[in-house]
Amino acid sequence: MGKRKLIIFTGPSGVGKGTLEKYLFANSRLKLKLSVSATTRKPREGEVDGVHYYFISRDTFDACLADGKFIEYSLHFDNYYGTLHSEIEHISKQGKIPFLEIETNGAMQIVDFYKKHNKLDEIVSIFLMPPSLKELEKRIITRNTESPETISKRMEKAKEEIGYASMFDYVVTNNSIKVAADEVKAIIKKEFKDFFEQNKHKTQEIGRTS
Numbered sequence: 001m002g003k004r005k006l007i008i009f010t011g012p013s014g015v016g017k018g019t020l021e022k023y024l025f026a027n028s029r030l031k032l033k034l035s036v037s038a039t040t041r042k043p044r045e046g047e048v049d050g051v052h053y054y055f056i057s058r059d060t061f062d063a064c065l066a067d068g069k070f071i072e073y074s075l076h077f078d079n080y081y082g083t084l085h086s087e088i089e090h091i092s093k094q095g096k097i098p099f100l101e102i103e104t105n106g107a108m109q110i111v112d113f114y115k116k117h118n119k120l121d122e123i124v125s126i127f128l129m130p131p132s133l134k135e136l137e138k139r140i141i142t143r144n145t146e147s148p149e150t151i152s153k154r155m156e157k158a159k160e161e162i163g164y165a166s167m168f169d170y171v172v173t174n175n176s177i178k179v180a181a182d183e184v185k186a187i188i189k190k191e192f193k194d195f196f197e198q199n200k201h202k203t204q205e206i207g208r209t210s
């Protein structure tokens, strides 16, 4: 358990990953840092390069891929997304826990990568499950940003993703965002117990020497 280094957070599009993260990141004691992914998607209004994503061209994405810079990547509704090895290293060096919010296919690639390198004990993977498919559809429709055709594509993909939920360490159902966030917090506190202990000592040492 002492080796834990990384959190993978996944679940179907529209399940509420982003909203739940706001609760988690509001708690600075959890020492989480969101890993910024690279994407070929165009920025949405208010999104900032290097903060929400590294917005890159398809050519640059392909070059990074060829150079082995991604730990995983995925095509998601016509756009490429990928996690850079360098991003994870950078966050770990800051003494923080890298938190990867990625879709299910990419999440499974990371699980496979760590399994292949005999390092499964370094990651904790969490799948956020909608209370039901009906409820997920309602949430996607309420977001009001998708055409009926896209909604049915998202629902198809969601069904496929839910079928893989058991591949992950934890499945948390998002009935109520607050309850689900508390459940995820409890998982992090338990799984990263040693990390928090070590950090407490470090902070005490810093306190003594300064």
Ligand code: 5GP
Pocket (backbone or CB within 6 Å): 012, 013, 037, 038, 041, 072, 073, 074, 076, 081, 082, 083, 101, 102, 103, 105, 106, 107
């Ligand atoms: P959005 O375009 O709405 O920001 O994200 C679409 C989907 O891409 C979300 O499900 C999000 O979790 C996923 N995603 C974001 N970054 C990555 C990444 O680095 N790798 C993979 N595989 N998926 C990602």
